[in-house]
Amino acid sequence: MKKLADMKRQRVDKSVVPGLEDEATEVEHLLVEPKSDHVSVDRVLCFGLENLEKHLKMEDFSYAFDYGWKINCGGLDSVHGQGGDDLKLEVLDGLLDEVDEVDDIHAAQDLSGVCEDFLLDIEFPNKLSQLDCRPHEGSNLHNSSSESHSPGFSGSSAGVGGILESSIATVLESNSENGVLGKMVVCELHQTFRSKCGCQAPVVDTICPTTEPAQDLDDPDDYDKPLVSFIMSNKKLKGSIKVTKGGTLLRQKRLHKHTRKYIEEHSTKSTASGKNKHLKVGSQEEPPQVPSDTRPRRGHPKKIAPKLDLGSDYELSASESEDERKRTKRSKKASDRRKHQKMWTLAEVIKLVDGIAEYGVGRWTDIKRHLFASSAYRTPVDLRDKWRNLLRSSSGHKHNRKEVENNTKHAARLLPKSVVRRVRELATIHPYPRVRGKKASSVDSCVPSSKQLTTTKGDPVPPRAKSLRRKKE
DNA sequence: TTTAGGG
DNA sequence: CCCTAAA
Structure with a gap:
């Protein structure tokens, strides 16, 4: 033994090494993907502000903004301390809706590219930061003690955490404009975020950005982060509860097999x-x-x-x-x-989708070899599973606005629209074998605009996946 | 060994 | 994610 x-x-x-390489590879990949970071950011910001103006007319909504943000900042006002959950959820809902709207319009302009879309998805907190959260002169750090007001608070805070984190990234993106100010805001956000985590959700703490001047935020692939953290925090917080509930049962069942x-x-x-x-x-x-x-x-x-x-x-x-x-x-x-x-990061998902677009559905070893070559984890089976899950989540429900109610099933929402779109496209091109609950696409012969079928390799798209499998009905 | 499916 | 069966 x-x-x-x-x-x-x-x-x-041994496997540590390839693991690290993979990160590098992903970086590479990401560096290729975004076409023009800055431009998109600018557009996003401008657009966001315009859009926001419209909504600021609604009094309660703007109030909601303010309210939500204050809570996030660590409970500046404990006056609002009670029943805050519902209200905040609403806020989030509203925000998310807005984002959806923006995103759709944006999509209509055919600004393809994952990066942009994703930035859109995380763009709203920035609005908040610019409007409601003028950097208070370093006095909001101690206030986090009031966080303990509500037991159910941690649940919603998971989402908030992710958003906050997102805002950091976004703010940083626009750093070049704001200069020093931007950085200060970033720092402050860091600290706020951290203190918040520390006091109420120790699990999340580790994923909190370090207070050091944003060294780890400089990466262009940083847009990858919010997804991860969001999922992670969500999962952790929920998971800790869930474990005791259903964990034992599952394990026992498993032990049999x-x-x-x-x-x-x-x-x-x-x-x-x-x-x-x-x-x-x-x-x-x-x-x-x-x-x-x-x-x-x-x-x-x-x-x-x-x-x-x-x-x-x-x-x-x-x-x-x-x-x-x-x-x-x-x-x-x-x-x-x-x-x-291991959590699937947005980058990985994108890579997977790319791979499927290139090599076809079902060629999971190929995809693994070429795109996930250095990932020791992510076996071909994993890729397949992930694809299956992507299909399920993308083809299923539209974004139900009520999903926010329990913070559960945020997973679908976390995917940038562009990714979801691509998944859907691919799904219609070559449906995954035997997907029972899946909608039957009426057209098979249509050859939609394939992505960049000839990117790195000149590899022909394997005919098998497409031709062998036919529409399931 | 790789895929497909089911859990 | 994990496991098994079938290619």
Whole structure:
């Protein structure tokens, strides 16, 4: 058993490298994607402001803005402290709606490109920051104590956290305009955000931006972050509750089925995290000896040719390792299932969609090899699963405005519209085999404008996926 | 080994 | 995500 554990650990060690490379690769990818960052930002901002003006006429709405923001800033006024949840949710709803609107119009202008769309999605907090949150002279940091007013508060704060984070990114984007001021705002946001996290949701704390001057925000791929953090925070907060509720049940069920592999992995895990277990009992996170518990998993990490490392500064790597760490820690107790589950970032989703567009649905090994070559995690199966999920979430409901009610199922909403659009397109081109609940597209013969079918490789699109599978009816 | 499906 | 069956 010990031997086994050792072997496992070695594998883990090896796989760390490709994991890092992947981040680099993603950076690369992202660098290619956005056509003109700045222009889009400007447009977004301008548009946003115009749009906002319109809405400011509505008194209560603007009030709602103000209100929501204050809460976010750490409860400046505890006067509003009660029943704030509902109101704030409404606020969010309204905001999101606005964003939708903007986005649609934007789309109508055929400004394709994920980056822009995504910026649109996160653009509204910036409006807030410019209007309602004039940088208070560093006095709102201590006020966060009033946060504890409501037990249910953490739920909604998950979303708020994400939004706040988004606003940071956006603000930073427009930094060149605002100059120093912009940076100050960023810093302040950082701190506010941090304090908020610290006091009410320790889980989120790790993904909070460090107060240091935005070094990690400089990346052009930073738009990737909000999605991650949003999902993460959401998941964490919900998850901690859910675990106790349904976790045991699931695990038991799982235990029935699991065999050698399960035991194997389990033993490995406990061994790996064993040292940590001794060091901390109830304390906070520990600087992990196993930096990023990257998961080699059952896949074939061997195939991956180790290129030289590029940037290890990719923001994602940080949050990933945090995520992994937390999961490792938590998994000791509950939810042994999904021992290693890595959040899909927006970048990854985009990459996946690109890959599908290029190689076709069903060619998951190809996609894996070419686009996710350096991701030790993300086996072809994972890609397929993700695609399945994307299909489900994209083809399903339109954005139901009531989704905000419970902060659940935000997942669909988190996807930038452009991505969803692409998913839908691809879905109609080649429907995933045997999707039962899926709508039947009436046209098969139509060849929609394929993306950039001839990007890197001249690889022909595999005919199989398309021709073999026909419309399911 | 890779995909498709189901859980 | 995980697992199994079928290619």
